[in-house]
Amino acid sequence: MATKRKSGVSDRRNRDSELIAAAITVFYEKGYAAASLQDVAEIVGVLKGSLYHYISSKEDLLARICVESHAQASVIMAESLESADDPLDQLRVYLHxxxxxxxxxxxRVSIYFNEGKWLTGERLSEVRTQGREFHSFVRTLVDKARSSDxxxxxxxxxxxxxxxxxxxxxxxxxYRPDGLYSPEEIASAFTDMSLASISGEVPPVLSRVTAPDGDD
Amino acid sequence: MATKRKSGVSDRRNRDSELIAAAITVFYEKGYAAASLQDVAEIVGVLKGSLYHYISSKEDLLARICVESHAQASVIMAESLESADDPLDQLRVYLHxxxxxxxxxxxRVSIYFNEGKWLTGERLSEVRTQGREFHSFVRTLVDKARSSDxxxxxxxxxxxxxxxxxxxxxxxxxYRPDGLYSPEEIASAFTDMSLASISGEVPPVLSRVTAPDGDD
Structure with missing residues (x-):
């Protein structure tokens, strides 16, 4: 067996990762609002009190999940812009x-997108700004692609x-990891359908079908 | 002023509607898991204890919201099938x-789609079966339309x-009721984009763009 000599810093980092992983599991299963630090402590296998050496609240854990997710998402945006010159090509790479x-x-990502709303104060403002960034990124590319016909x-x-x-x-x-489709299949279907939804022509025969009276 | 002579039955029905409306407001704002009967009582302007004349639990309120929503959604499915013969035309009417x-x-509908998972026992099974119905309805129409080219x-x-x-x-x-778009605009954009996403041709120039290495 390898000699086990970890520094205090690396011990702390490992425990941090373990906590975040446990929080992700709990927040995903129960939803952030209904989850408790007690649930997190049980997964890690420690008493709830000892979590306070690492974090000061349940919200701390959510904030860290969001900060890390946003960093990853930002890299994807930047790389997509560098991958091509044409906005629709950039959008394709980004969506995939x-x-x-x-x-x-x-x-992790589902928590970031759906549970970030439970943050408070400055953290809430940040996650909202980030939400607008995603939206603005896609909107801008669609808009540019529209200008270029x-x-x-x-x-x-x-x-x-x-x-x-x-x-x-x-x-x-x-989506279920043990389900019918691989991540690549989902990503490709999503990308193809999204691009077709803005660039495709609706077959002419469809345009004659109008909604029946009383629909609105 | 009109003479006020309501029967007991109609009084009860009014109070029921008032309770459901209050529950919808509270569940939508806070999420079902974090909402309490106390919140509902405050909106209605009664003591929490008096709610128990009408319901026996918070889950009762959620169940009623789901039952009513499902009835409405079922009518829309049935009418869409009757509105046309071609599956893609039926799908267009349905989506709109x-x-x-x-x-x-x-x-109300957002609670039905997103919070029904908090029901328990038989009610949970029902709402899950209903979720599969929606999915199966759309899947079947897409599948039939695919067979017909x-x-x-x-x-x-x-x-x-x-x-x-x-x-x-x-x-x-x-979506915000006081926002930029009317319900009709949202419904039309959604319908057009959805149909284009499955029936549209992706412009040829797009098909040469492939995701960069390391993407999967």
Missing amino acids: RIALWYVNNIE RVRDDIDPRVAAQLILGSLNSVSTW | RIALWYVNNIE RVRDDIDPRVAAQLILGSLNSVSTW
Whole structure:
């Protein structure tokens, strides 16, 4: 067996990671609002009191999950812009990468997207600003692609960005790691459908079908 | 002023509606898990204890919201099937109607779709069966449309149904009644984009863009 000589710093780092991993499991299963530090302590196998050596509140754990997730998401945005010159090509790379990242980190990323709203004060402002960043990133690319005639004129970039990101975020409600589809299959289907949704032509025969009276 | 002579039955019905309306407000704002009967009582303006004349638990309120929502959603499914013969036309009518219904009843429907998971026992089984019904309805129409060559061959009806319904469900996170778009605008954008996502052709120039190495 290897000699076990960890420094205090690395011990602390390991315990931090262990705590974050436990918090991700608990927040994902119960939802942040209903989860407790007691639940986290039970997974780690320590008394609740000893968690306070590492964090001061349940919100601390949520904040760390969000900070780390945002750092990863920011890298994906930056790399997507560098990957191509055309906005629709950049969007394609972005959607594929962000979807793979989401599916491969489904618990963590789903918490970041859906539970960040429970942060308070300065942290809440930050996570809201970040939410607008994602939206703005997609909206801007759709808008630029529309100017260059690669997206249908009648697409509203703001609504399109919401529907596309909403569709992505839905994977946390139905994707199962042991299910029928691989992360790559989900990411590709999502990317293809999203691009087709803004750039595709609806077959002519469809346009003659209008909603029946009384629909609105 | 009109003479006020209500029967006991109608009094009870009014109080029931008032309770459901209050529960919808509270569950939507706080989330079901974090909401309490005390919150509901405060909105109605009664003591918590008097709620027990009408319901026996917080779950009762959630169950009623879900039962009523499901009845409405079932009507929309049935009417959409009757509205046309072609599966893609039926899907178009369905998506438009269900989106209008969702946006016009954003609080109630969002609770039905997102908080039904907190029900227990038989009620939980029912709401899960209903969730599968929605999914199966869309999947079946996509599948039929694919057989009739009106949907791209490479579309997986199961994944398509999840992404389309996920995109619809996202409206509860971003739609604001006092916002930029009317329910009709949202419903139309959602319907057009969803149909284009399964039936549209991705412009050829896009197909040459492949994700960079290291993406999966």
